[in-house]
Structure formats: structure tokens, C-alpha cells
Amino acid sequence: MMVSKDVFAESVFLCCAISSAIIILAILGFMVALGIPLFQEIPLSDILNGPWAPHHGAYGIRAMIFGTFLIAFLATLICLPLSLGMSFVISSLGGRRSRRLLGAIVRFMTGIPTVIYGFVGIFLLVPLIREGFGGPGMGVLTASIVLAILISPTMILFFTDSLLAVNAAYVQAAKALGATRVQRLLYVMLPGALSGMASGFILALGRAVGDTLIALMLAGNAVRTPQGLLEPARTLTAHIALVKAADFDSMAFRSIFACGITLYLFTILATIMVRVMTRERIAIS
């Protein structure tokens, strides 16, 4: 009796795990299935590299891919020094109380809804950029700045964790040899933490690529390749959100599945890179 109960429970758990796994694969399956009519009619190179002109039968998503990576890279570039500074202070430079306070602030930041960053960005940052630098105000730079703040907790938490994960004995030894806090950080903790920090960087980049709301609200959404940082651009994610309104069977609608597949493949690539780098299971932050 007990044995059969045990076996029953195990099979229930197994079913749950398998159905969860199937859901994940089904996401890709559904998008490929619904995107097939597009790929049959238009060659892949035209989709990836062509212009977007739905009225002329051109459904290329090049401008969106470019916009996505421009905004995401700029955001991670802005985010990197901020996160390095913050994680240095939290992991070693700060005193006990300031470390706790800053750590609490960063964890609190993970809980601030994305749409609130976007809302404040529109009414606070957009006018500032418009008056300070000219241009329409909504553009690549504005979106990147807000996105940088949005993804910074991810980066900071990963940086701090990998800095603190360095073997304490090494740090103690350096301390015994008379190394100052900065020296311990720079010559002992930092070299040991680099691979963990690199995966934090990639995860933050992944978040920046995958974010929809900030780009949708702040980047201006013009479908063309931006010539400067103040010009508007459209990301893949925003494109999906904007085209969705069109009718189900149109080619324009089909093309958002190309965007979805691109994003999905990028996610898989980033996940593999992180796995290879850390060679262990990554924790979900």
C-alpha cells in the first residue's frame, strides 16, 4: 500500500515536470507553426535584412533587430560602471551599515514595476532630454538610460554574489599581508569573480533585449534605422506589441512571429553562454 502511494506520488511529480517542459517547447513550436506561411512566401534573408514596408509587401525586420541591440547594448554600457561601483561598495568598500542599506535598496529596486520606470521616464526624463540635447526627446538615449536603471539590480546582485563567493581564506590571507580594502577587492576578489560577473552581464543584456515596456514607451517606435542616439527607434519587442492590433491573417501579423523566434533564439543563445561560462546551474535572481 505504501509503496503504491509512493509510486503514485512520483508519477504525479514526473507528469508535472514533463508538462512544464512541454509548455516551454510548445512556445517555440507555436511560433514556428504560425510563422511558416511568412517563411514560405518571403525568403529568410529578406525577412532578416529587408526594409519594413507592409504596403509594398516588404516585411523585413532589420531596423527592429538593429534598434533592439543598439538600445540593449547602450543600456548595458551605461549600467556596467554603475553596477561595478555599487557592487564594489556592497561587497567590500562600504562599512557594515552602508552595505546593508545599499543592499536593501538594490533588492527593493528589483520590485519596482517596469511600467512605473516608463511612466516616470516619459514625464521626467523625456522633457529633460528634449531641452538638454534637442531632438524629439523620445529616442534611443532616453530608453537606454531608463533601461540601464531597470536592469542594474540584476547586474549588481550577480556581481556582488560572485565577488563574495571568492574563497574567504584568500581574502583573509591578503588582509594578513597588510592589503587594504581596495587592494583586497582589486587583486584578490575581482580576478576570482570574473566568470560569475560575465554571466551577470549576459543576463542583464538578456533582460535589456527582452524588455518591452521601456522601449515601447520611451524609444519613439519609428520604423527606421536610427542615425543618432537622439533619434527614435523601434525594438523587436515593441514591434510585436504594436503590430498585434492588425488582423490575424495579414502578412504583417505573421511577421511578428519572426520577431518572436529571433528573441527566443537569442534567449537560448544567452542561456547556453551563461551555462558554459559558469559550468553550473544558474540561480534565478
Added chain:
Amino acid sequence: MIRGFAEKTIACLSWALALSLCLSVTVLLSYLLIKGLPSLGTELVFGKADPLNVLLGRERVFDGIFPAAVGTLSLVFLSTLIALPLGICSGIYLSEYATPGMKKAVGGLFDVLAGIPSIVVGLYGFSVSIFLHHHFSERLGPCLLISALSLGVLVLPYIVRSSQSALEELPAHIRCTATALGATRLQNLVYVLLPNALSGIGSGVILAIGRCAEDTAVILLTGVVATAGLPSSLFAQYEALPFYIYYISNQYTNPAELSNGYGACLVLLGICSVLFMVARGMQKRLFHWALYSR
């Protein structure tokens, strides 16, 4: 000498950068508070309607955020209901029963799912609803149930991974005692492992709930609309707080609506930070409860 200077510069620069990040968050929050506090009140939630009548279902709210708040709460409730059992059971399987190879393969899938942009999950939900629309019933379309399902998929990896790691991190002496006394695997799991892992599982769940409450991209594609009133059924369209904020930000027509938007921001931020603090508090309290009061 130069080295010492460089070290000092790095230390100063780190502090400056850390403080500037804190400053920008402070500016963001105080801006929101200054703009949003005046609009907080029953007027924001219920508009011109009488709160008591609204709560009793006798009156509809047209210019308040009540329908949006109810929509968000029902979304959170439904998607947690969907994702919780599935996620916790999958976590238990991965931690307690799976072979190392299976753990690696399925764990990798969950890592991928955790990284998928939420809009792609929304697109999935949208395509599922089209599929249902074409093959089953003309009346099916983007609706509350589809949104809840998609949000459930979105937060599934968080729940799986937090329950898995909460179980895996239990020390060997907890894990082995009951088995040594003759408990079966299932008894050990139900009476020993799960109670001890509750705090970790709970905080993962709360963070997932927060994610459901704040996510906009998924619901944007799966049935949220600007004016729907209270959700009438699982298959109806609905309003939600994050979408209301998004909608106000580019469609507002007068200052009163805008200040409602700021108020809605504060309400949403309040909900999310309360959930967040409950998660932090629960980690400590549940831990205590599991260890000492049983």
C-alpha cells in the same frame, strides 16, 4: 605611488557611482510621491461613485481605478492558482526524484523559459487564443483566462527553481533522519522536507506573484483593454493596473486623468513593495515557525 593613486580613484569612483544610482532611484520615487500623493483617496479608486455601493455591486465605476485593481487581483489569483501546483510539483521532482541527466536537461529548459522575454510569452498566449478561436469556438478570444495562463507560464520557472533550490539546500541531517527511522520517501518529503523548505518556496511564490501583478507585456497581447468594467467571466476582457498606467501615459486627455495615472503608479508600487516585504519577512518568520513551533 601611481598604483596607490589609482586604487584611491577607483574607491572614490565606486562610491560616486553607487550614490548616483541611489540618487536616481530616490528622484524617481520622490517625483512619484510628490505628483501622486495629492490624488490618493477614495476618489482615485471609485471615481464619483459611492464606495459602499460599488463594493456591493450596485454601481459601476467609470472614472476610478477600481475595475483595474480588481482585474489585477483576479489575474494574480488565477495565475498563481495555475502555476503554483504545477511549479511546486515540478520543483519537487527535479530536486528529489530526477536523475542528474534529467535534472540538467529539464533544468536547462527552465533556465531558457526564465530568460524568454515576457512579450514572447504573451505572443504565445495570443497564438493559443487564435488557435482556440479557429478550431473550437468563435466566442473564444483573448480573455482573462488566457492572460492568467500566460502569466502562469511566465512565472513557472521562478516557482520551480525556488522550490527546487529550497529543497536541495536542506542539510543532510534533516534529509536523512526520518529515512533512517524507517519513513518512506513520500513520508519524508511530506512531513520533513517540505515543512523545512517552506520559507524558501514561499518567498519564491511571493516574488512570482509580484511579477504577475506588475507585468504589462503579457497582458497587452492577451486581452487587457482600457475600458471593460469589472471582469464578468473568465472569458471576458478586463482591465489591469499596469495597463491602465501605460494607457494613461500616452492617451491622457486632461490633467485629472494624468494625476489619476500618478495615483495608480503609487498604488501599484504599494502593492508590489508590500508583496516584496512580505516575501522578505516570510523568509525569516516561516523559518522560525518551521524550526521551533512544530
